[in-house]
Amino acid sequence: MTRLTRIFYVSKAQIGSRLQTVSDILAVARTFNAEHEITGLLTYDGEHFTQVLEGPATVLDTLMARISADPRHGRVRVLARKPIISRDFEDWSMGYLHDGRFNDAVAGLLAESHTDADEVEAFIGELIHNKRFIR
Numbered sequence: 001m002t003r004l005t006r007i008f009y010v011s012k013a014q015i016g017s018r019l020q021t022v023s024d025i026l027a028v029a030r031t032f033n034a035e036h037e038i039t040g041l042l043t044y045d046g047e048h049f050t051q052v053l054e055g056p057a058t059v060l061d062t063l064m065a066r067i068s069a070d071p072r073h074g075r076v077r078v079l080a081r082k083p084i085i086s087r088d089f090e091d092w093s094m095g096y097l098h099d100g101r102f103n104d105a106v107a108g109l110l111a112e113s114h115t116d117a118d119e120v121e122a123f124i125g126e127l128i129h130n131k132r133f134i135r
């Protein structure tokens with residue numbers, strides 16, 4: 001059985017200052033995701049990525065393995081993976097938010113050795129709250 005699942009991770013970007021790389025990632029992501037019932041949001045603050053991925057668990061886990069191995073980022077920390085009842089980003093095969101204001105919060109999430117589930121959910125809540133800015 002493949003359940004609707006959500007994964008959230010943070011990572012350290014390794015793309016220098018090449019914003020074109022983010023466009024390249026989004027182009028590939030949007031094509032693949034649209035064909036595989038995956039929706040979500042990618043954020044970039046100039047130093048880190050965060051990504052919410054929603055979709056069938058099996059597809060999501062295979063994709064997450066590919067994303068984790070991608071050299072365009074490192075220190076990939078999966079902070080949440082859980083079944084969900086409904087999607088929060090159903091309108092986006094992969095939405096994108098470029099916002100430097102996430103920097104401190106994401107640096108914290110990336111640095112912590114333990115995972116504070118409430119903090120993670122609060123951050124995801126903040127992303128959902130920012131939906132109107134998604135491209």
Ligand SMILES: Cc1cc2nc3c(=O)[nH]c(=O)nc-3n(C[C@H](O)[C@H](O)[C@H](O)COP(=O)(O)O)c2cc1C
Nearest residue numbers: 025028029030032033049051066067070072073094
């Ligand atoms: C931060 C980041 C987010 C990504 N998000 C996705 C995504 O949502 N969907 C996707 O298909 N590929 C995504 N990719 C690209 C994958 O890592 C990978 O390049 C792509 O799936 C093609 O895999 P392949 O080169 O093994 O064919 C992302 C890459 C990075 C660095």
